[in-house]
Amino acid sequence: IADEVICGFGRTGNMFGSQTYNITPDMMTVAKQLSAAYLPISGxxxxxxxxxxxxxxxGKLGLFGHGYTYSGHPVPAAVALETLKIYEERDIVARVRELHPKLKAGLSELGNHPLVGHHRCVGLIGGLEIVEDKASKQSFEASKKVAAFVAKRAQEHGLIVRPLPGDIVGCCPPLIISEAEIDQFMDRLGKALDDAAQHFGVN
Known part of the structure; x- marks a missing residue:
């Protein structure tokens, strides 16, 4: 079973993350990117x-049927169809591939920051692993919630990132982001990291 809720619909540089990693799943879950998160829908x-x-x-046991009150709702379904049309018209997958090197380079540069122990990027999704000691990759105590602090400071600088378990700062910019906006993204995230380094006494 492949969870494509986040990595589906172009995020990794292919229509589905399973394609990026050469996986042939028996089942795939999809959701928010099916409607660009404008309306709730999943499948x-x-x-x-x-x-x-x-x-x-x-055929042997009777129809396998299950559903919910709002299953197959026509409005989210119509939005999903239009979203898929826009993905195709704008060639979003190709756009992600085009922008990937820019995002990867920006995260790689932030990888030199004293707080960053590891960075990674696939398509337009990436992450920074926050550490207390860069040389040994020693993590902070979980109770300090350093990634959450970075995310809060980033928001104060005008950027939304997501703190994840293990003191990871998740970076998942819009698929329609521009190169100039990626520069802004990195600048604001860099400021948030600097704020955190000062707050937690890391040089």
Whole structure:
């Protein structure tokens, strides 16, 4: 089962993250990027093998059916169809591939910061691992919530990033971000890291 809720629909430089990592899942979950997060919608895609098993057993045991009150709601479905059309018209996947080197280079440069023990980037999704000691990669005590502090300071500088478990700062910019905006992204994130280094006494 591949969770494509975040890494699906172009985020990693292919339509699905499974393609980026050469995985052929039996099932894929999809959600917010199906509608560009404008309306709530989610779905489950299944392979032909899984579908055939469900179909065959439904013939023997009765229809395999389940649903919720708002399943198949026409408004989110219409928004999802339009979103997919826009992804194709704007060639969002190609745009992500084009911008990936810029985001990767920016995160790589921030990787030199005293607080950053490791950086990574695939397509337009990346992360910075925050550490107390760069040489040994020693982590901060979890109770200090350093990544959360960085995220809060970033927001005060006009940037939204996400603190993740393990003191990771997750970076997931809009797929329509420009090169100039990536520069702003890195500048503001750099300021947040500087603020955190000063606050936690890391030179």
């Amino acid at each position: 489950l895609m299944v392979s032909e093998q899984v579908f055939d098993a469900l179909s065959e057993q439904s």
